[in-house]
Amino acid sequence: MAFSFITYEVASRIATITLNRPEKRNALNGEMVVELRAAFQQAGKSEDVKVIVLKGNGEAFCAGADLAYLQQLQQNNYEENLADSRELMQLFLEIYELDKIVIAQVEGHAIAGGCGLVTVCDLSYVVPEALLGYTEVKIGFVPALVTVFLVRKIGEGRSRDLLLTGKLIAAEKAAKDGLITEVVPAASISEYVNKIAINLCTEAAANSLKVTKQLIGTVLDLPIKEGLEHAAALNAATRSHEDCKRGIAAFLNKEKLKW
Structure with missing residues (x-):
């Protein structure tokens, strides 16, 4: 499959999937979700891939749903919105259940659906400057899909705090709450994540x-x-x-x- 909104590369048994809409802060739309599902399925089936790294191109990791995409959803009927929701549901579930380890390399803000992607990855390394959160309630939406995973990951109390307030938290707070694995300086995060991925490939x-x-x-x-x-x-x-x-x-x- 040819990709327009992401890039896909494999080297040293590590597949790198990069959100590639920097001009839109890597915001999600229907096409990107379809491409992400295809890329993860490709990596999952490939004998040349043992570990997958998910990252974003540009200043943001992922700013959530694209504004034009949100406007389009306003015109959909219930069945159309359900089908669309199930595409994102399948993406989250496929990452969560994939036989291979998925690492999020987060070098910018991860908001709403973008933070959802971080939530379902196995390991996540985030720069100190990044903010993370689920802001859906602030636009009259609901963080429905990610709730299923977040409550399992950090517990009901912390999940209520994040999901009901829609607040953004710093990477240090996210690490303390168990939302992410570790905070890593921007200057060294690429090398650090690559080392983790290589160690998983060669030592496990x-x-x-x-x-x-x-x-x-x-x-x-x-x-x-x-x-x-x-x-x-x-x-x-x-x-x-x-x-x-x-x-x-x-x-x-x-x-x-x-x-």
């Missing part, structure tokens, strides 16, 4: 990353005893996987294994 087994991510995403839905039984089953299944056999053999032989 792909199957281990996949199964661990799946476990994190499902364990909260299960009663504790069912969760433990599910974890035990995954533990047992993983022991017979080729990655585990290689890893244990290398550990016992005191060999450095490059995944």
